[in-house]
Amino acid sequence: MKSKNSGQREKGTKLLSVRNLHVEGFSDERWHPIVRGVDLSLKRGEVLGLIGESGAGKSTIGLAAMGYAKPGCRITQGSILFDGIDLLAMAETARRRLRGSRIAYVAQSAAASFNPAHRLLDQTVETVVAHGIASREAANRDAMKLYRRLHLPDPDTIGFRYPHQVSGGQLQRAMTAMAMACRPDLIVFDEPTTALDVTTQVEVLASIRKIVEEFNTAAIYVTHDLAVVAQMANRIMVLRHGRTVEEAETRQMLAAPAEDYTRTLWAVRKLAKPEVPAADHLLTIDNITAAYAGKVKVLQDVSIKVPRGRTVAVVGESGSGKSTLARVITGLLPPVSGSISFAGHRLPRTLKERPKDILRRIQMIYQMPDNALNPRQTVEEVISRPLEFYLGLKGAACDRRVGELMHMIEMDENFLDRLPGELSGGQKQRICIARALAANPELIICDEVTSALDQIVQEEILKLLMRLQQEFGVSYIFITHDIATVRAIADEVVVMHQGKVVEQGLKTEILTPPHAPYTELLLSSVPEMDPDWLTKLLETRERKRVGAAN
Structure with missing residues (x-):
């Protein structure tokens, strides 16, 4: 299925330009700065990774790129140009027409985003039908194809379940399918694999990357997982306290971060717990x-x-x-x-x-x-x-x-x-x-x-x-x-x-080692800080699959 704008896409052309963005949030009976003068740009077919500590403003910037601020927040300064359109100058009704059809969002918590009273399939195709992109029957067929590409179980029937009848990881993938249904120009992914196990994460990351490349979709990828952003992003922007620390191409950023704070992020290592004999x-x-x-x-x-x-x-x-x-x-x-x-x-x-x-x-x-x-x-x-x-x-x-x-x-x-x-x-x-x-x-x-x-x-x-x-x-x-x-x-x-x-x-x-076969699958699916890790893993698994078939 093609979106209304799919014929106008040319990879590498500028799609989004955000300049001097300031966002404030209201608490303690006054307004506090959340985002402080951030600039970013995005081309068609490009993925920009936003990383930083909790509270750095990553999700707020992702939402602002859609011309949206959460309740209790406001955009106080700056400009947001999407395909030459000034989002902040538009009427809210016009912005809503863009969201879903040309700009989509995948939230961090799918469980809080789905309507519990409606089936997954109805919610997946709602925007497609409302914007006149496809008939209900065609939208249903395409949704099932997306479910299959995102490796959801029983893709032809899972859409008839309600949100509470699937796992958190399955619900997150269904939300990704919903965002992709209109083949938007821009997708904001806000921690889309947070709820996924490592084996499922590999498949979903591969599916997201393939669909983004296939449709020249631009994406903002918000995450705290450095290994994941290394697989997905062309460029990385590091944020702290609502400001940009540094920005660079992914390989350059991973190899030689310029700022001390970025080097601190890269240096984080998990703790080592000594083994102690079990008590009662x-x-x-x-x-x-x-x-x-x-x-x-x-x-x-x-x-x-x-x-x-x-x-x-x-x-x-x-x-x-x-x-x-x-x-x-x-x-x-x-x-x-x-x-x-x-x-x-x-x-x-x-x-x-x-x-x-x-x-x-x-x-x-x-x-x-x-x-x-x-x-x-x-x-x-x-x-x-x-x-x-x-x-x-x-x-x-x-x-x-x-x-x-x-x-x-x-x-x-x-x-x-x-x-x-x-x-x-x-x-x-x-x-x-x-x-x-x-x-x-x-x-x-x-x-x-x-x-x-x-x-x-x-x-x-x-x-x-x-x-x-x-x-x-x-x-x-x-x-x-x-x-x-x-x-x-x-x-x-x-x-x-x-x-x-x-x-x-x-x-x-x-x-x-040696591991049980399923444990080996889990351990081999843990992302590494290597931009080629996902590609190599998929190639290795494909070779094994072909070898087993022969």
């Missing part, structure tokens, strides 16, 4: 089988032990059952069979049957902070609630503890009166961590808790979690697709695939 087991999972609505089994005979004061990392691709396992442990999804024991006592199957003290001792930090935080509650209200509910703290004692928790997650107390919508993705996740810590738990289930954070902040959060473990003996189940994080924080590793445990054991055993 806090949590024992015996032969758990679980299914949704009593239908297809999502977990099959899963058995795992979590030592007291240790970290068990659970890895596997999207749909392997990692998050479902977390829901079973917390009582949100009663198992079909099997049992779970906590501190030597068998846990009731459902959340409602469990006493308050058990609820306090087992906490969970969710993958998507946009869904986990009440948008109408301030940061102070979010953190205060578990202090009051579980520990009975009120007044000055509660206020003091809130301040201590904010200090632990390295956020200033000036954030306490802000709403989640006024925070960056990384800041929201820190608040979720503080809320879990507020209950003084013995076990915390961390479901992709660092996936939304830049690499500098990831390191700080991991240091924090490890320090808390050393000081208080808290145990972690760390659900993640980031193998570097596994190496940093895990004592033991559980590899899951299609609802079953493929292998488990000490970190050194699982991550040291």
